[in-house]
Amino acid sequence: MSELSLKVLAAGSLRAVWQPLMTSFTLQSGIEVDTRFGPAGLLRESIEQGERPDLFASANIAHPQRLKALGLASRVEVFTRNRLCLTARKELLAAQPSWLALLGNRALKVGTSTPLADPSGDYTWQLFDTLERHHAGLGEYLQQSSLKLVGGPASQSVPNGELAAAWLIRGGQCDLFVGYASYARRLRLCKDLAVIDIPENYNIQADYAFAQCYEAANPLSDFLLSTAAQEILFREGFARNL
Incomplete structure (x- = not known):
């Protein structure tokens, strides 16, 4: 890449906020x-x-840390944070307004991202582990029965402009979807869907970190930590990096 151009690989959940950034x-x-x-x-x-970007923006810190340990990145820092939320068809809330009741309803299909391939799936499995500690049997059931619908090597691609949770639910692939809270603001504009917050004592913090692979990306690394970038991330549903 030329000195006036950088190559970046970025987690899919950053797509909407990346353009203004x-x-x-x-x-x-x-x-x-x-x-x-x-x-x-x-x-x-x-x-x-063997792919060599200048910077990799990950939805968790473990992937950048691994690259640094392998000598493929020189700088790793958390630049924002995320949480999980639950999206459901709105009519389901009439009978079961509780997020726990919805997840525990074995007549409903629960969709998730794919663990190991996609950090959203990893965080969801951490949520299920937490549920298992508080409600024996529920977390284990969800790990066994949930449908890994996006984020994997063989997953269907979500059409451009679509929100994964909305597309999957409307297409009948699932009734509920566990995904990032950064999508909540846009999902709440969908009149047929309801977004349910997961309480703090159950929720999982997602630490987004970058791996700087080449010195040329130093200005971009510094920018992602700047007040200007933090305000854009916060506006788009991410947490400020405090």
């Missing part, structure tokens, strides 16, 4: 950014197999 960065620095999105676990594998 990179627009602001380019206006500030004059540096263009070419970004490819995908499940963070699969992107990390592509780097291990």
Whole structure:
């Protein structure tokens, strides 16, 4: 890449916020950014197999830390955070307004991202582990019965412009979907869907971190930690990196 252009690999859950972030960065620095999105676990594998981005923005810190341990990244830092939420067909709430009752209803299909390939799936499995500790049998049932619908090597691609939870529920692939809370604001605009917050004592914190692979990406790394970037991330449903 030229000194005025950077190659980035970024977690798919950053797609919506990445455009305003990179627009602001380019206006500030004059540096263009070419970004490819995908499940963070699969992107990390592509780097291990020889792909060489300037920076990798991951939906968890474990993947950047692994790259640093392998000598494939020089700088790793958390730049924002996320949480999980539950999305359901709105009519389901009339009979079962509780998120626990919905997850425990064995007549309903629960959709998730794919663990190991996609951090959203990893965080969801952590949520199920927490549920198992509080409600014996529930977490184990969900791990065995949930449908891994997105984020895997063989998963269907979510159409451009679609929100995964809305697309999957409306298409009948699941009745409920466990996904990132950063999508909640846009999902709440869907009149046929309901977004249910997961209480803090059950929820999982998702630490988003970058792996800087080349010195050329230092301005972008610094920008992601800046007040300007943090405000854009917060506006789009992510947490400020305090």
